[in-house]
Amino acid sequence: MPKLIFVNLPVTDLTRSIAFYEAVGATLDRRFTDETAACMVFSETIHAMLLTHDKYRQFTAKPIADAHASSAALICLSAESRAEVDAMAERAGDAGGARDPCKVQDYGFMYGRSFEDPDGHHWEIMWMDLEAAKAAMGQGQVAS
Structure with missing residues (x-):
């Protein structure tokens, strides 16, 4: 499993x-x-x-942080395409979240956007063309 x-x-x-x-x-x-x-x-x-x-x-036992005022984690999900990244970020904004609290990341082989949920929890959505990333980094493989 x-x-x-x-x-x-x-x-x-x-x-x-x-x-x-x-x-x-x-x-x-x-x-x-x-x-x-x-x-x-x-x-x-x-x-x-x-x-x-x-x-x-x-x-x-710790106090619950106000995620609007501080950051404890950035949660990132992968996407199948640039279009899926855009669609998820747009849906988040339309549903009451904060769309793109950080600037859009576009490196050609990698594309990402972010959103915050209504409680301020920060999510990133990233798409990457792994083969293009390897080529851009001049490596046969990307470090894991």
Whole structure:
């Protein structure tokens, strides 16, 4: 079985956050969802757990950061194409997130945009042509 990634995010309004992530392209997994948490599925291996502040506090004694005021993580998803990058960033903005809080990255072989969800969590969406990246870097392979 492949390793699964669960990114746990504290949210102030669970219903709003579910709607936002559905608009961006994630699907709700009702098996792991209740009035305190929602599991949003981006792929077979990538999930975002949206947790109310009370639920999130069950997992840490640290204060919950205001992601609008500080940064603790940049979460990046890959995309199949430049068009998919643009579509996801546009949907995020249309759904109430902040579109492109950082400048668009366009290196020809790699293209990326970003968004913040309504709680300020920063997401990046990147597309890369791996063969073009190898050629641009003058290598037979890109370091992993």
